[in-house]
Amino acid sequence: MLDANMKEQLKQYLGNLREPIELVASLGDDAKSGETRELLEEIAELNDKVSASFDGNDARKPSFEIRRASDHDASVRFAGLPLGHEFTSLVLALLWAGGHPPKVSDEVLSQVRALEGDFAFEMYFSLSCQNCPDVVQALTLLALNNKGVKATLIEGGAFQAEVEQRKVMAVPAVYMNGESFANGRMNVEEILAKLDSNAGARAAEKLNAKKPVEVLVVGGGPAGASAAIYTARKGFSTSIAAERMGGQVMDTMGIENFISVPYTEGPKLAAALERHIAEYDIDVINLQRAERLIKASETGGYHEVVFENGGTLKARSLILTTGARWRQLGVPGESEYAAKGVAYCPHCDGPLYKGKRVAVIGGGNSGVEAAIDLANIVKHVTLVEFADTLRADEVLQKKLRSMKNVDILTSAATTEITGDGEKVNGLRYKNRETDEEQTVELEGVFVQIGLVPNTEWLRDSGLNLTKFGEIEIDHKAATNIPGIFAAGDCTTVPYKQIVIAMGEGSKAGLSAFDFLIRNEAPEEIAQSAQKKAELA
Template sequence: MLDANMKQQLQQYLGNLREPIELVASLGDDAKSAETRELLNEIAELNDKVTARFDGDDARKPSFLIRRASDHDAAVRFAGLPLGHEFTSLVLALLWAGGHPPKVPDEVIEQIRALEGSYDFEMYFSLSCQNCPDVVQALTLMALNNKEVTATLIEGGAFQEEVESRKVMAVPAVFMNGASFANGRMNAEEIIAKLDSNAGARAAEKLNGKAPVEVLIVGGGPAGAGAAIYTARKGFSTTIAAQRFGGQVLDTMAIENLISVPYTEGPKLAAALEAHVGEYDIDVINLQTAEKLIPASKTGGYHEVVFENGGTLKARSVILTTGARWRQLGVPGEAEYANKGVAYCPHCDGPLYKGKRVAVIGGGNSGVEAAIDLANIVAHVTVIEFGDELRADEVLQKKLRSMKNVDVFTSAATTEITGDGEKVNGLVYKDRNTNELKTVDLEGVFVQIGLVPNTEWLRDSGIDLTKFGEIEIDHKAATNIPGIFAAGDATTVPYKQIVIAMGEGAKAGLSAFDFLIRNEAPEDIAQAAQKAAREALSVA
């Protein structure tokens, strides 16, 4: 199962085990069970602290439990083979079960252990999903650190009938105590926040207790990371407040145009950005959604950012790097069938549509790349493009045209996504040349029509926005409000690319530095005013 290189790496990792662990498998007579037996035997042979047993009686076969030999409550179950993107999750589960400390803040572990109640999680993942490992690892961490939490992590391709019976049409999909709990990427802090009703209030209290900083960066994608590194290197106190560090990069699969890096993947790049930021004294605060910006001209002191949980952060300078999100079609049926046949991540959810008919809405690079990837998995792909022709690069169009199970309709405006009440069964589009409505029977719709900036929260702030919601900036990344800068996909800078966002973030950081060295801090201004007042009184 594992090649020589993987075995060597795994053996090195298992050298960090502090106490024995057991692998307890429940197997059938199928090929997947045979592969599971082979994998577990190979793991056990690499370290004498690992024991493999094959007398499990779990109903899901193949599946296996990873548990601490001295504490059987510290356990997590994998159903199917956690390879591909999930091999790292498997390695971490082995290490954590064996007492190796996870690289997460101590307060997160404390929050997991403090959870009250019993939680039985079942989570479905696909081996090609780059969003799934975060959820797999979060639930593993919780199961190994709270005996009232159990987690079964299920590779959907190995349990297709179960996936269909539970109507799982997008991964990661999490069920708790038998009921649907959440879809999409989440880390342990986000899951805890959904379970702990007081988490928001505590987070707000923590924010309100922080002293003002010199630079506050709102958003944690490539632009935010670039800005933070540059301001921190200049010696300025810097805070990043973000919904999730990494931003939309976390949802990006193949990255082949980042200069000097021939190929990488979004989660790997996000991890590298986080590691680089971690080299400096930068305060990174996740799970923060900005709600309001109050410029210094209105506060009489610092710029203030108010967050959804009620907390506030203050800074002499603010850099806005809130990025963008997938644009939605806005047609009937889209919201109703989200995660029930309507999807936005072909890499994550494509394997769930094996042998089925799907559509991709959008003929740009993202849409055509999605259609190419899906055509290798599904029975048939229909590409729907609003314009008169596809907008993707010619090399991608050539590849698409070579695929026999793809149809392309241009001058086509999607008007409705239809379903049977439980899942998608088709879409309706209008031929823009004839105004004729046409129906396509299918089981999945992947929307790939570009981005919309995350700037709604700025509309009453005084920041100038375009009619498209982009933040207007000048050649130095400055907004119309002194001391407030912006960078990345949320701005008017053309070409929404990772490498451009990084550079624009660095530019915004340098512009903030220039602003700060040329302008006094509010407390310095106040002290100067008090001194002038005292001198005036003494003269009088």
């Protein structure tokens, strides 16, 4: 199962085990069960602290439990083979079960251990999903550090009948105690926040207790990371508050145009950004959704950002880098069938549609790339484009047109996504040249029609926004409000690219530096006013 290089790496990792662990497999007579046996035997051979047995009686076959030899309640179960993107998750499960400490803060680990209740999680993942490892690893950490948590992590491709029975149309998909719990990427802090009803109030209290800083960056993507690093390097106290560190980059699979790096993947780049941020004295405040901005002229001192949980942060200067999200079609059926046949990530959810018919909405680069990827997995792809021609690069169009299981519809306005109440069964569109309405029978729709800036929270702030919601900035990344700057996909800067966002974030950081050194702090202004009053 494992090549020589992977075995050697795994052997080194297993050298970090502090206590014995047991691998207990439940197997059938199928080929996947044989592969599972082979994998577990190979792992057990690499370290004396690992033992493997094959007498498990779990209903899911193949599956295997990883458990601490001294405490069988500290365990996690994998159903199917956790390879591909999930091999790292397997390695971490082995290490954590063996007592190697996870790389989370003591505060988070204490919250995990203090969690009260019984929680039985079932989570479905695909081996090509870059969003799934975070969820797999979060549930693994919970299960191995709290006896009330049980986690079964299921590779959907190995249990296709179960996936179809539960109507899982998008991964990661998490069930708790038999009921749907969440869809999409989540880390352990986000799961804890959903389980712990007091988490929001505690987070707000922590925010309110923080002292004002010189620079507050709102948003944790490439632009935000660059801005925070630049201001911190200038010696200014810097905080970065983000709804999700990494931003939309976390949902990006292959990145081939990041100059000097021929190929990387979004989660890897996001992790590198976090490591770089950690090199500086930057206060990182994750899982915070901004709700309102109060400019300094209204407070008489600092700019303030109010967050969804009620907490507030204050700063002399703000850099807004809240990015963008996938644009929705806004047609009947889209929201009703989200995660039930309507999807936005072909890399994550494509494998769930193997042998099925799907549509891709959008003829730009992202839409054509999605159609090409899906054509290698699904039975048939229909690409639907509103304009009369595709907008993607010619090389991508040429590749798409060479694929025999792809139809291309142009001048087609999608009017409805239909379903049977439980899942998608078709798409309706109008031919814009003839006004004729037509229907395509299919099982999935992937929407790839561009981005919407995450700026709704700024509508009543006094900031100038375009009709599309983008923050208007000048050539120095300055907004119309002194001391407030913006960068990245939420702004009017053209070409929404990672490398451009990084450059714009750096520019915004330098502009904030220039502003701060030329303007007095609120305390200094107050002291100056007091002295003038005393002299008078």
